[in-house]
Amino acid sequence: MSASLPPLSLDTYRALVGLDTPFAPPPPVGPGEHAALVQRLLAQLGVDGTTGHLHEALEARGMALGGLDSRTRLRALLTVRGPTPLPDAFHHDLDRLLLGEAQARPRVTPTELPRLGDGRAAARCALWQGDITTLAVDAITNAANEQLLGCFQPFHPCIDNAIHCAAGPRLREDCAHIMALQGRPEPTGTAKATRGYNLPARFVLHTVGPIVRGPVRPEHAEALASSYRACLDLAAALPGVRSVALCAVSTGVFGYPKGPAARVALAAVGTWLRAHPGTLDLVVFNVFSDSDRAAYAQALSEGVLERATNGLKGHAVR
Incomplete structure (x- = not known):
């Protein structure tokens, strides 16, 4: 990304997509x-x-x-x-x-989720396996591509497709407005916010993680950490957001190995929470598959989250 082309700021587009205006839904169909x-x-x-x-x-x-x-x-x-x-x-x-x-689908509320422990960060974090479109946190994260318009492949099992299908086409329209204003693809490691429309979550944080083809390099880890930081920064700037669900960014078709990706996510979030005390009440690490959950469980057992919260160096790339 060129230094002359900084990411489009939230204040540049928040009015364009009505981020400060709550979505007023019609009565649901019987x-x-x-x-x-x-x-x-x-x-x-x-x-x-x-x-x-x-x-x-x-x-x-x-x-x-x-x-x-x-x-x-x-x-x-x-x-x-x-x-x-x-x-x-x-x-x-x-x-x-x-x-x-x-x-008609089960809805999961943040208060139902057990925290990861009673440590400084663990008390504000949860690990939850399930469909992120049923999670009633204030904001959820979407692992998007650089076009930021959602997945155009029918029935493709990616989170991008699931979120757009559940939210409805207003989500794609808002993303298109933002991208037209930006005038270029979304840079890796950044994020944009839209309302959540028909999702239980009020907002969606669309981020583009790194693509990994071959060994994981330090620049991959930094780009992935940047994606998580960008999402948390956006959440902190949106009205009334106290809880956020973060998906396993880049670990699908983008090819980031799940174990290293989990360590990067936990380290980035722990460091952010240490730097922003009291900003968020809950960060949910959302996973979908058993292998995703196992990757986070292993990273948690290694103390990655707590080390980051305490300002200690860890090993995110391995």
Whole structure:
């Protein structure tokens, strides 16, 4: 990143995407309305060319549009559709649908999560395995790519896809507004904030972690630590944020090995918490797979978090 092109600051775009205006959701759809609402939404998307894009995406994966049920087809259409703004009436109907579906899923609240211990940092941290889109913290982290527009591959199992599907297309529209203002891809190790819309979390922190192809180098660790610091800095600057969930950034298709990535995450968060006492009440390290959880458990057993909190040097890259 050129020194002449600093990252777009939060204050530059916060009004553009309404970060200080709470999302006001419509009433959620009732069970008896669900099927009809899906059909109405499909009909609206059928006239804007999105179906053709989905046909191409499915053919590339050896799939056929006719093999999808109506709700799955709607999800796939929204995944491949670009960030062109949708009509307010469409957003209203889709928000009702997504909110109704969200109510049917278990919701995890921060007070239910056991802390990692009673140490200086451990008392403000938790390790939780599950779907981050069900976590009712104030802000969640999204592991994004440099375009910051979400995943366009239907049914791709990445966290970027899951978050955009649960939040709704307003999230992609907001990201597009920010990226248009920025005028260039999002640099590695930085982050941007949007509202969470139909997620339990009020905000989403989109960060681009490093891509690792081969051995992990010190510059990879610094870039990954920078991603976590950028997310925590954003959280501290957003209204009313006291709890944040951090996903395992870069450990999917970006190739960062899970063990070293967990050590970097714990060290970066512990150092940040030491430097910002009282700023956040809870930081949740969110993992999805058993191997992710094992990586964090091992790093915690090595004392990485507490060493960082106490200002002691650790070994984040190994």
